[in-house]
Amino acid sequence: MAAITLNVNGRAHTVDVDPATPLLYVLSDDLALNGPKFGCGLGQCGACTVIVRGRAVRSCVTPVSTVAGAPGADIMTLEGLGTVERPHPIQQAFIDEQAAQCGFCLNGVILTAKAFLDQNPKPSDAQISQSLATTLCRCFAHTRMLRAIKRYAGRA
């Protein structure tokens, strides 16, 4: 066990955990965040995605020690993006398009798309697809989600 400091959604948190613990468990258990979710624990589905240094990271396979405290290593989760009262425009796009069914995958879909679009503001459809090549939605709300992503990309 070790004391580890994480910067999450603009706030510093110190937790006492095994440094090998995947970031996901620290976020969802120690910090009681609902956004990142355990889907597979293998980095295959995207449910656990968070944004670190502007990149979408699969927190279920990222040891917490690798994202601890370093300057610029702020971790953003879905709840750090916007709120029910003031959703981020990409969240609003998903709400406007009613782009979900069970909603379990939304964390991974929204954050993966957000990180990608931040780096590639004018993507082609093929590039958008490529960015979502390992992101799953088992309800298959695909058409709506892609509409939401393109709606946001068009506005950004």
Next chain:
Amino acid sequence: MKKLTIDARQAFAQAGFSRRDLLKGAGALVVTFSTASTARLADALGVGQGQFGTQNARVGAQLDSWIAIAADGSVTAYTGKCELGQGMYTVQMQLIAEELSVPLSRVKLIQCDTSVTPDQGTTSGSQSTPTNFNERNLAQAGATAREALLRLASERLAVPVDRLAASDGVISARGDGSKRVGYGDLIGGKRFNLALSTTAKRKPASEWTVLGKPVPRVDMPAMATGQFEFVHNVRVPGMLHGRVVRPPAVGATLVSVDEASVRSLPGFVKVVVKKNFVGVVCEKPWQAIQAAQHLKAAWTPGAGLPAHRDFHGFMRRQPSRDALLVNSKDVDQQLARAASVITATYLYPYQMHGSMGSSCAVADVRGDRATIWSPTQSAYPVRSGAAMILGLAPENVRVVFTRGSGCYGINGADTVSFDAAVLSQAVGKPVRVQLSRKDEMAWENYGLAYVIDQRIGVGADGAILAWDYEAWSPTRGGRPGYDRPGNVVTGMLLGYEPQPFAPRTPAPEPGGRFNNNSNAAPSYVTGCVAGRCGGAGIVKSERVLSHTIASPFFTGPLRSPSRLQNTFAHECFIDEVAAHVRADPVAYRVRHLSDARLRAVVTRAAEAAQWEARPSPRPNLSRTGVARGRGIACVAYEGDNGYSAMVADVDVDQATGAVTLKRLVIAQDCGPISNPDGMKNQIEGGALQGMSRALGEEVTWDDQKVTSVDWRTYRSLPLGFAVPVVESVLINRTGVEATGSGETAITIAAAALGNAIFDATGARVRQVPFTPDRVKAALDART
């Protein structure tokens, strides 16, 4: 008070039920409160323990089981049909808002909590809309309540009922705005004390202002912003984390467990062993995962599994339980005199629910009381099964449905609820369990594999004379229901038997009323039993014979169970026959259908897709390059629970066998539409989920164990696949009963796709999934 559901807490707090009402036993609800949560609930309500009635609201015959009006005039409704991602929560709120003439914002809905909601069994089988949106149950409660309120207002205002109008939660005299009274003033906080009326009239669809509209999902903002609390996010004070250790092979039994192998690990609390059930409990989730991995347990070898490669042949050779749905007894005669007889065999694999999030539950079992936060579709049955496992009285167990990842049937939700209950009981503290990806996938109740032999005789005019269907499918366990915990893996490991399987050959002759039996009967036959006909078609010579065999794996309902597999075989086969007689696939279907609603969806889908009337395959086929084709398929789901037809346009790369979906057009008739956007969402998701199942999904195994245990070994089409255009044509038909709409589009996806591949290439693929290898083999087999 923390873990009363938020909805329930708010509802009780805001409903204005007085302490005195409850003490008098005159609380505004007919509920079961004698559960582990009593103390918390009592705390929430500010009353002492033991003051609640114990009458079970199972039947739901009393209006107060369904609807309560608070002092502020807001309406709280109670339902046993849960939100699973299909939009049922929002649309039930619409229903109540509509029937009671209140804005959506003044409706609260409490779903699937065994302490407060009526027992409506399981949320499944496209039955929620038929059950709660027609002249019974929740809808009828709404109509009953509105009429009761109008009667009360009539007495209060001394105005005849027919001169009153309800709007915005206020009843007023028509033409005299001074005579008005709000619902809260009429009955707020008190019981109706009425039985559900069988004669109360629902609002006609022509007057709807809330129902029938594309109301956005009320849960969407919280989901999109990470605020929504799934069962995975339930956190009870003092909660520990459990992990199960499943056997390494199917049929393996436990020899020994070495607790010392994990005792010194950080956070270790306990190893729990009950017969073949093994689990660990630790303080933190990662610790539990580590302990489960490091635990030394010895198991016997597995029982051995039939070869995956020959499983369909294996099914044919097993002792079976046989059933005849229809048997006109002239099939062999008609086939003998037919101008030609066409035969084909269709094969379907085991598939899995494969939920996005592995299943999770939290249980708090202390002494003789238990509370389980569960994502199950079956709150009351799980309560009963958990009570058996825990040795508790069912009324002392409370199951609080809490949303999980989309399940599409019986995923790991029930079994993990039992896991959490067993582990919590063993440590006397609340325990959260989330299955590993592998444990979810290797042990869930799979959707059924199928072998379907089809035989049709056609006359000289091309008409179908006789249809002969014979199928084999496996079964083991299923939903646990109220008394079969052994139908899922946890119960089996604990020593409970699954539903017994009893072979029976030959099948008895069909009796009673015609039963479509999961669309085993093709749409095109008359479905006549003892002179009464219930089919959707005109083919009189008909035989439908089903063989069920014992499955080596647990099985259970997976979205459109058996309906999908049967429809795949029927709708591909009629396409083959149409091609044989050089008929247009749309016209050929319509020619053999008697059901007007099914005919209508076929023609509407064809129109919307600009269907070109001609036989398949397309003229001037090229054997090389990328070929484009179109295919159609249709279903009357279970005979009368939703009508859908799909046209699929595809490209087939004839060099590789890879299939690309270009466009899907789906026409659907589900009676009066409650929420058109919700229905579209179901159609779109169902169509694409059906395509994922058709193109890549298959459970695999070796001689000991399941080998499709993650997203590399079980292939689901990702967000990034070449997503086709999906167009929905909604047919809003009022004046008939509302039907389900969540399982229609998925039912016809594989058949529409197979027919489109044939149209493009002249190659028929008869085995799902249509992997590039299989498509390529079919292409190479063209003569």
